[in-house]
Amino acid sequence: MFSSVLIANRGEIALRIARACHELGIRSVAVYSTADRDSAVVRFADEAVHIGPAPAKSSYLSIPAIIEAARLSGAQAIHPGYGFLSEDPDFADICAASGITFIGPSPEVMLRLGDKAAARTAMHEAGLPVLPGSSTALTTSAEAKETAQQTGYPVILKAVAGGGGRGMAVVRDPDELLTAYRETRAHARAVFGDDRLYLEKYVDDARHVEVQVLCDRHGSAIHLGERDCSVQRRHQKLLEEAPAPHLPEGLRAEMCEAAVRGARAVGYEGAGTFEFVVTPSHEFYLMEINCRLQVEHPVTEMVTGIDVVREQILVAAGLPLSVRQADVTTRGVAVECRVNAEDPDRDFAPTPGLLYEFVPPGGPFVRVDTHSYSGWRVGPDYDSLLAKAVVWAPDRPQAMARMDRALEEFRVGGEGVRTTIGFLRRALSHPEFRAGRHTTGLVAKMAAEEELGSSATDRF
Incomplete structure (x- = not known):
């Protein structure tokens, strides 16, 4: 096992990885830009290294700065989180050349699957359906x-x-x-x-369903079930749940088996996600493969009890997965809502500013992954994610009620800061979502309904 891991990321995912390292007895090394010098992960990590000014290209996307931070801190491995350098095969290659373990798939696999057109061809050859x-x-x-x-x-x-x-x-x-x-x-x-x-x-009225896979270098490749990620704006997810509602069991099993087959076909290692489009007639087609941790991984963790980040670290250290396919069971329903500093009335435009109030919800089976706090300034340089509210319940109606209560309890106030909380509560209460029959067109449908039913100032 590694003695130290550098986290080449920021925000809630950096804090999430630091916590996993802490539980494994690994020294965590955070990196931060000038804008993030007061960030939560800088306070929590065992060590923090400044890597440059606010612009991402001069800090979180600067490979020389990241590698030098790893060298200075003596980190044996780098976890890239998601976004930034997480799917950059050149970065993974440079890590290897520098004697540092990249926590993720090999550069060769990333290069092959990072080219979406080439990935389509590879998966078609492996027998997966492609559009x-x-x-x-x-x-x-x-x-x-x-x-x-x-x-x-x-x-x-x-x-x-x-x-x-x-x-x-x-x-x-x-x-x-x-x-x-x-x-x-x-x-x-x-x-x-x-x-x-x-x-x-392009498939209208489709659902976006993805399968989480875990693979090690000892021949094990398993899936952790599927997630529904159909509530999106501009092809970016806002609300996810596991398992996907109202999928025929045969289709569910076929999708999960296809994902494992695709992972085996390219010699995948670590955590990855196979994203599928599901048509109204319950046909499924591969869209793409993400060679990294996903923002929505908590819903899978909540229904399976498996720590995906922990498994990533184990695999990168050369250890086998701690679970077999037979050990994976799905229990209950988990829902995740992305609380962003955005204005839904202005096409979800970012709303940076100083947070003077930030009080996340609590209670039974409520998890909040966040780096935000009262006094934190939401800057314009990075994504607008403030927190991920995640709940678990024995069934879907209870999960919906718990999430609505959690969002109602969430308190966020700031200078010019608006959030997606109100929109998310409306999405949860929409008849199509309540029935589990929603598609990727739900957000557009909500906007159209509101334009007909009330003034724009009242929307969301």
Whole structure:
């Protein structure tokens, strides 16, 4: 086992990893930018190293700064969390060359699966169903037009190097394709440094369901069940639950088995997520594979009792998984709500500012993963996530009631800061969500209903 782990991240996930290290008896090393010098993880970790100014490219995305912090602190391993450098094969390669263990899959696997078009081909060869579309990255707008005609509209353009819900554009009209192609390429180039795109069929009224896998280097590959992540805005998740409601048991088992088969096919190691789209007729297709920890991993932990971060660290240290597939059982229902500093009335625009009040909820079976506190300044340099409220209950109705109570209890106040709490409570009470029949179109439907039923100032 490692004696020390550097956490190459910030916010709630950095604190989450530091806590896992503490429980394993591992010295935790936090890194922080100038903007995060008073962050919760800096206070909690055994050691903290300053890595640069506020802009992420000069701090959390600076590979030289991260490697130097690991060298100075004597860290044996680096946990990248999610976002930032978590799916960067070059970073993993440099870690290995520097004698530091990267807690995640190998650079070769990340390179293969990080290219979304190549991943589609690899998973198709492994027998997983993939949506119709391009088998390789598109080279011209003419090729995009021809592929879209063959696939049939609507289609979605996606960045080959994309992730986190960014670098995507849904196209419903052939006349809109050329503009969407140019704009999405420009966005992908600016955000990911790679303007390659691929195209696939877009499914309306679909559900977004993903499967958590864990794999070690001793031949074990297991799944921890599935999560529903259909409540989204701009392809970014807001509310997740496990298990996914109203899935036929045969379909549930087939999806989980497919994820394990796909992981084995590429020699995956560590924690990963296979994301699927489920059609109204209960067909499923692979969308992408995330070679990292997911924001929504707590709902899986709550229903299985398995610490996903702990398993990541064990596997990276060369140890076998502590559980077998036969040991994995799902009990009850867990729900996670992302409390963001955003204004739902302004298309979820970020609302940075100083928090003068931050009181998270409590009570039985309520978990809050957060780095925020009263007096913390929510800056404009990073994502707007304040906290993840997670609840567990024996069944779905009790879980919904518990989450609504927790959100009602949550107190967040700040200078100019608005949150998604009100919106999340509305989503929980929406008839389609209550019935477990919601799709990725729920947020748009809520907005349309509110425009018809009340003034915009009353929305969410």
